[in-house]
Amino acid sequence: MHLTDKEIEIMKIVEENARISVDDIAKMTSLTVSDVEVTLKKLEDSNIIVRYAALVDWSKVEEHEGVTAMIDVKVTPKRGVGFDETAKRIYRYEEVSSVYLMSGAYDLSVVIEGKSMNEVARFVSDKLSTLDSVISTTTHFILKKYKHDGTVFSPPEEDKRIVVSP
Structure with a gap:
């Protein structure tokens, strides 16, 4: 458009x-x-503005226990639909927050959120890796967010310069 x-x-x-x-x-x-x-x-x-959202730094909320993982997924594309059918099956899972088609060694990048590392591991072993077209997965756990969607998560540093006046 x-x-x-x-x-x-x-x-x-x-x-x-x-x-x-x-x-x-x-x-x-x-x-x-x-x-x-x-x-x-x-x-x-026209679905160009898809939704309005707030960006929350959950690491500052003590009551929020959870983990975020980025999973690289190697897929066998299907004739006529490529990666779209597999991506659609993956993004329908409740745990999945994002799915991207990637260039490079892996085909899809899947971001999921869970209550624990074990919950993420169960998702990968029970749901993701059992899909017919999934060849392999590599899971990366996010330990700390420094910047997300252009927003820096740490407080701005104080200016430590000495004021010089005439």
Whole structure:
């Protein structure tokens, strides 16, 4: 779908801050509130804006116990559908948060979330590796997030420079 520069500008603003008001978007883009509302509706209806989400740093919540794993999956593609059918079967599992088609040594990258490493291991051995087209898997556990979707998770460092005045 071809989009105008203003539509792309609106998408970038909303992607950076999904809670921004329509009034503020209108001021930032020099459009009317009505134009912004129509554009947002168009982008939502065409499934370009898929959803609005918050980015949470779960490592700061003591009550949240859980692990995230990235699993590299080697797949035999099926005639006529390639990797799509296998990817669809995988992303339907409740534990799966993301599935990507990749270039390189592995075909699919699967991100899953579980309560423990054992739960992730059970998912891989009982569900993922039993799929007919899956040849092999390699599981990587995320130990710490430093940056996600462009957002740095650590607090900004203090400026330790000495103030010099004449």
